[in-house]
Amino acid sequence: MNAASRRTTYPGASLARHQRSMGDPRLRYPLWPTLPRGCPRTRTEGVDFPLEVDYAYEETPADLFTGPVRRAGQDAGLERWAPLLPPLAAPGLGEGATALLPLGDGVWIKDESRNPTWSHKDRLNRVTVSAAVHQGAPGIAVASSGNHGASAAAYAARAGLRCVVLASAGVPPAVASFLQAYGAVVLPVPENSRWPLLNEVCDRLGFHPVSNLTRTHTGHPFGAEGYKTIAYEIHAELGAPAAVFVPSGYGELLFGIWKGFVELRRLGITTRLPRMFGCEPAAGGPLTAAVRAGVPAAVVPVAPTDAYAIDCAAGGHRAVRAVIDSAGQALMVTDAEMAYARDHLASQGIWAELSAAAGLAGLRQQSASGAEFDGPVVCVSTSSGFKGLGVGDVPLEAVEPTWATISRVLKASGIA
Amino acid sequence: MNAASRRTTYPGASLARHQRSMGDPRLRYPLWPTLPRGCPRTRTEGVDFPLEVDYAYEETPADLFTGPVRRAGQDAGLERWAPLLPPLAAPGLGEGATALLPLGDGVWIKDESRNPTWSHKDRLNRVTVSAAVHQGAPGIAVASSGNHGASAAAYAARAGLRCVVLASAGVPPAVASFLQAYGAVVLPVPENSRWPLLNEVCDRLGFHPVSNLTRTHTGHPFGAEGYKTIAYEIHAELGAPAAVFVPSGYGELLFGIWKGFVELRRLGITTRLPRMFGCEPAAGGPLTAAVRAGVPAAVVPVAPTDAYAIDCAAGGHRAVRAVIDSAGQALMVTDAEMAYARDHLASQGIWAELSAAAGLAGLRQQSASGAEFDGPVVCVSTSSGFKGLGVGDVPLEAVEPTWATISRVLKASGIA
Structure with missing residues (x-):
């Protein structure tokens, strides 16, 4: 088997077994279908409780944590940890394996801007779009004005699914381009209309929600x-x-x-x-x-x-x-x-x-x-x-291309 | 030795030994100082010949190419390949180890946007800023209106060096913010003034050039x-x-x-x-x-x-x-x-x-x-x-937050 064909299989099958209520950990639900509105049995008037995923931990491969973070000849993404994730049915973009950088004094920066769409959200969307693929949804829907929406759009595009993003009108200009880059339908609506419309898109079209639908946040179980x-x-x-x-x-x-x-x-x-x-x-x-x-x-x-x-x-x-x-x-x-x-x-x-x-x-x-x-x-x-907000707001002002001028600018900057 | 202190050393010493002329491979120069204007002995009126680096290849560690691309407990950057690079005297940002993504039909995309400043230029600047540090330069200078300049600024900042970027006035707005993000002095000048001024900054201030100074391109030898x-x-x-x-x-x-x-x-x-x-x-x-x-x-x-x-x-x-x-x-x-x-x-x-x-x-x-x-x-x-040019030019137009309107937009997009 050559490297290319090996990459089409996961290094390990998913050990995910149930959805478990975070409102009452004795309450378990089957893994499928995902429950997009949190635990249906513990919600109160004020609080919605999320679900998490339970695994057959006792079957974890003994060597799962002994290897390198990124191996050659393997898909570079979350496949690395497939046994302890829900099934990765959607194709990946090499998410994860981001750099950990020393900042001095024992402080480290985990730089999640090194993901496929340059934020941590790619790790979430690899898994949630996989759920959409697994359940046969024709598309996904997300309420977001930034990273989450663009990342969801990228993973939907990669998986061949349609994507609807309910956004806000006031996103930074560069982020507006980012949201629209992957072929999603981006609909800027007032903040308080986003979630009702998200519900409507999901209910009417059978789209899979990859963001929150509840009053207190439960989000996607995966x-x-x-x-x-x-x-x-x-x-x-x-x-x-x-x-x-x-x-x-x-x-x-x-x-x-x-x-x-x-x-x-x-x-x-x-x-x-x-x-x-x-x-x-x-x-x-x-x-x-x-x-x-x-x-x-x-x-x-x-x-x-x-x-x-x-x-x-x-x-x-x-x-x-x-x-x-x-x-x-x-x-x-x-x-x-x-x-x-x-x-x-x-x-x-x-x-x-x-x-x-x-x-x-x-x-x-x-x-x-x-x-x-x-x-x-x-x-x-x-x-x-x-x-960021304000990106693109500070144009470069041309300077006179003489050493006299440039020398003055450099002096003002503490150089020379 | 704990992981943090281990990361301050290189996995292997550099085997770089000489600068070699690409105009005549029999011509070798010492590794230091770097020759920023190409091979001084082979240039003609029309062509400047670059230099490349020669290594003591016979001393390459036997296991250099057998391990994973990114190992745990090691600096995540070019240190991985330190024996076959010039000395990495400047601190890194975890450059390299980018994702290789299948596009189908045997075609793969090497996604260099996954680097610290989101382009391939970080691999170059880790090495060229290292040369500046090794030679004790007080700063670096670069002519660039985009990736190269911002990347150089980032590595200079990381190394505690000053950075002067000779740019153009017409860069895209988001890129203008990017160029200015790392504390460099960014000087937009007309295109044909960039290289004369770059020479002047380097000659007068002793700054290390990390971009080209010659008529045909030679660039930095490293x-x-x-x-x-x-x-x-x-x-x-x-x-x-x-x-x-x-x-x-x-x-x-x-x-x-x-x-x-x-x-x-x-x-x-x-x-x-x-x-x-x-x-x-x-x-x-x-x-x-x-x-x-x-x-x-x-x-x-x-x-x-x-x-x-x-x-x-x-x-x-x-x-x-x-x-x-x-x-x-x-x-x-x-x-x-x-x-x-x-x-x-x-x-x-x-x-x-x-x-x-x-x-x-x-x-x-x-x-x-x-x-x-x-x-x-x-x-x-x-x-x-x-x-890209045009990023930030396509604002999101608010849509009426009713299902009737949204349904119409979705239909026009081929959804529903």
């Missing part, structure tokens, strides 16, 4: 499974870190990474677990609100913020569980704190979107308040600077 | 060395392909990939070599001109083209050598052919800049003329769609 591969990759390079700081909107990423480490412990690969820090814009803060109030999830008002990728009113129970179970914390970071962190990353050669720098901003906040960590700390940088 | 790691990675996944199609401006990338395969043959890792196809905008075509005329390098007029990343008037001898020595071909592709290829890539989930699709455009041209290849074919896609 989405966080894609994110947990970040934990596997971090562990392969560093072991279990002392803490992980994660930009947090709905909190799927935060929970996914946590779940990955919990699985590593369950499988005997690590004995240590990191503390999980969910870093959300101070303009909103549904995770902070839920943790403070001791409730499973909260909905809050959101003031204006430039961190548009994570400015969520509705939180979800997954994030709360990650924070509580890991003895972590929910942190609110201001736009100024995120901008400072973003600028620091740029000074180290990493151009991140404002929202993407929320993790590092959270760590700086903790460090300033005297927190210390007994081991390496990882900040997840979720996305590329190309997606 | 630049193509970074690119050859693409060949190592392709070989690890596919073996030696039948052909590689490469977007070509000055042709450093084309030559670098070729050199990598030649080294693999020299080391006994492969017996087969690919044919190399340099794909340049039909608006110019210095490589095609040189190959047709049988000269070492050519300079041509350039008509308007949207493929601004590769619209070069001056060619270089490296590209000519890659085409001739590999029994390959220089191909001129029109903007329409590149746009068709770009749209095809997008339909497969890969959003590439117009120039980045030149490789696939070249392959389609060859296939249309009846060419067949005895084995897999790789097209290098050099850069992300975010860098």
Whole structure:
């Protein structure tokens, strides 16, 4: 068998077995069909509980975690971890295996801008679009004004499915091009119309939803499974870190990474677990609100913020569980704190979107308040600077092409 | 030794020994200082000959090519291939180890948009900025209006060096933000002033040039060395392909990939070599001109083209050598052919800049003329769609948030 044909099979069959309620872990549902509106038996008037995926962990191949993060002659994507993911029925784009970069003082940046559409969302969409393919849906639908929508469109295109993106009118110009790049139908509608229309597209057309349909966030039951591969990759390079700081909107990423480490412990690969820090814009803060109030999830008002990728009113129970179970914390970071962190990353050669720098901003906040960590700390940088607000707003002003002028500019910049 | 401290050393010492003239391979120069203006002894009135790097190949570690492309617990970047690169004195950003994606029919896309600044240029700049660090330069200077300049700025920032970018005023708005993101001094000047001023910045300030200073292209003597790691990675996944199609401006990338395969043959890792196809905008075509005329390098007029990343008037001898020595071909592709290829890539989930699709455009041209290849074919896609002209020019028009309206839009798009 040559390399090309070998790449059409998965290295291992999926061990996914059930959907399990996060409202009551005794409640299990079959793996198929996916339940797009959370656990139907535990929801209350105020809270919808998500589902997660259960595996036949005892059948995990003994060598799954001993090899390199990326192997030659294998598909470069999430196939690497196929046994502990739902079936990867949709073709991949080589998602994952992103770089982990040292920032000094024991701090590491997990640079998720190195994914196929330059954000962490590709890990989620590989798995959720696979569910759409598995269930025979003619298309997928997503409510998003940025990374999630474009990533979903890319995976839908790759799988030959149609894609409808319910977006907002005010997305940054470069992101508008990004959303439209992969052939999706992009429909900008008012924020409060997005979810009713998403329901309608799914119900009427049989499209598979790959984003949230509920009041508090439940999202796709499989989405966080894609994110947990970040934990596997971090562990392969560093072991279990002392803490992980994660930009947090709905909190799927935060929970996914946590779940990955919990699985590593369950499988005997690590004995240590990191503390999980969910870093959300101070303009909103549904995770902070839920943790403070001791409730499973909260909905809050959101003031204006430039961190548009994570400015969520509705939180979800997954994030709360990650924070509580890991003895972590929910942190609110201001736009100024995120901008400072973003600028620091740029000074180290990493151009991140404002929202993407929320993790590092959270760590700086903790460090300033005297927190210390007994081991390496990882900040997840979720996305590329190309997606920021204000990108394209600073044109280059021509300078007179003489040494006298240029020398003056250089002097003003502290050079020469 | 823990993982973090292990990452501060290279897996292997550099075996680089000399700079060798490509004008006369009998002429060798010491490895240091790098010769930024090509081979001083073979230049003629019309042609400057570049240098390449010679290694103590006989000392290559026996297991260098047997491991995975990316290993856990190691720096994720070009360190992987350190013995066959110049010394990596500048810190990295996890460049390389990009995804190789099947496009069907034996065609593969090497997706270089997965690098730290989302183009292939990061492989070059890791190596050239390392030369600046090794030689103790206070900064680097580069003439570029896009990927090369931003990538150089990122690596300079990472290394703590200053960076001056001589750019053009007309770069796309998102790219203008990109160029300014890493703290470089960006000076837009008329095209024909860029190189004289680059010389002046280097001569007066002692800055290290990481782009070209000569009439026909010679570039940095180490630049193509970074690119050859693409060949190592392709070989690890596919073996030696039948052909590689490469977007070509000055042709450093084309030559670098070729050199990598030649080294693999020299080391006994492969017996087969690919044919190399340099794909340049039909608006110019210095490589095609040189190959047709049988000269070492050519300079041509350039008509308007949207493929601004590769619209070069001056060619270089490296590209000519890659085409001739590999029994390959220089191909001129029109903007329409590149746009068709770009749209095809997008339909497969890969959003590439117009120039980045030149490789696939070249392959389609060859296939249309009846060419067949005895084995897999790789097209290098050099850069992300975010860098294209026109990005940000297509705003999203809000639609009325009713099912009646949305249903009409979906019907018009062939959905429902």
